[in-house]
Amino acid sequence: MSAVTVRRAAVVRRSDLRYKVGLNVRSILGRAYPRVIGANREPSWIFFEVFLPLLGIAAYVFIYQAFYNAQVALIQAGQCGSAACASAADQLAYLQTAARNLNALVGTVVLGGTMVAFWLNVLWSMASQLYWEKEIGNLQIYMMAPMSRMALLAGMAIGGMFMTSVRAISTLVAGVLVFGVVFQVANPFLLLAVFFVTLIALYGMGMMFASLYLLWGREAWNLSSLLEEPIFFSSGMYFPAGGFLMVQPWGPAVAVAGSLVPAMLGLDALRQLTLPGTTLPSLLPPDTELELLLVLAVVFLILARFSLAYLEKLAKREGKLTSRHQ
């Protein structure tokens, strides 16, 4: 082979790689674009995504408030825990602890509210999206296009993260302003690492589900619906996940099963990092939870890649790639 031919082959390979990277980056941006722009063009979303979800969170906050009021009434009546208050100072200490615990529990609800937003987005705008695309006839167009299917899913994920961040940030801001939650961040880098790895793991899971939903067909919608309250429960969205360890014998089993969904570990770590010094129960130290989240993120992304390839092959072989309402 002459030197010229070798140089040409190298040029072709390089430009081929450049083409592929460029194509996939454009695909990611192109798929994220309608979600980012859609969020701005649908003014009703600001109301539905920002204001109304706060009400659901407020309900859980008021539950803790009701419990707290009952507890304060008991302390003021002279009962400190299971025994009578020993002194006025004892009574005051109990009142202060109760107020601190209330702040931490309300903070837990607020953090859970932000995670709920991401989880719902993963379910309804990631996992069920390819199925939806099939239903409306876009899937075949995607399959014919030359980009990687993973780029398509990555674009959906990035757009979805942006769309949902609006709601998540507003929930956090409202938590501070309306509910008066005091967050204390001692380790911002670990906090950011936990947050982003949790999101990557969550959306990786969504990418994996996206292909599985193609296989499950019409059950997909019902499955998404089924993965709401049970996951809110098993991930400890509105209470510290360490509470599972207090409920014997089934609590620890739920905690182990729940930790397969990255939201649980992420939320538990975020709670410990933003609400330190409370007596709320936790599962594991935050850095251990970060390590587990990293493992989950890698596993879900790999599984997403394989399940997508497998499902595409299966759907083509069985001729179901374009069949709707099944």
Added chain:
Amino acid sequence: MSTFWRTFKVAAWLGWEMDSNWTEPWLFVIYSIIKPIAAAFILVLMYVVFAAVGHVTVPALFDFMYVGNAFFIFVGSVLFGTFQVIQSDREWYQTIRYVYISPISYYVYIMGRAFSKILVSAFAVLITLGFGVAALGVPLGLSLADIPVFIAALVLGLFCLLAIGITLGGVTFLMARHTQTLAEAVPGIFYVFCGVLYPLSILPFWLQDVGKAIPLTYWFDLSRRLLLPPELMAGIPTGLSGFDDLTILGFLALSSAVFFVLSIGVFRLGEYLARKAGKIDMTTSY
């Protein structure tokens, strides 16, 4: 009238088939009860954690919350079952144009479609209450004398829910397909203002007035009064303890009638605006 009845019957059958025929009956039963049970368990764990951390138990408040939450199953399910009809027919099955131009009342059609949700959620409510009694020791009881009032409250409450659902349906005529957030968010309004999980008196005064303007507040309060022991309810400041059962039922009837009229108005307006903007059979794929 017979056209209305026929429309209702066929729509209810269609709704049932669409809800349940995607899987085996036993799986559908599990699916129908697992969500409400999980929602109840969220409250159980909240209570467990609070009791453990605060070294205090408030069982009356827990029973109050548990029963309210059980009846709230109707709210999420029936509301969603009602207002997602337009979305699913328009975006998913793309059959809305055929149903819409057929000589039936579209309003009655939606009510029929939602009826199957009422049946399924009634089953889930019973399971949740039964679980509360058997596993959590929630003290439920209904005297014979209270049964007519309980049934009247239940019928009015469900009718009111359908009316609210159709009001939202009118709004979804104009919305893109992402109504899932609406399904989550609107019940949140009732969760907060209707004293479902905590006594109304926990809210600031001006928010208590908002709650008193919503019929569901009276439905939940009356249901709890009839099902929980009076001595337990006496210790909880619900904000409505000054009224007797029949007065509460009267408030429920009156406010339900208002919401029914409102639902017709909003539905017609949404329909008119959607037709004007050419959105009746739009599809939104982003």
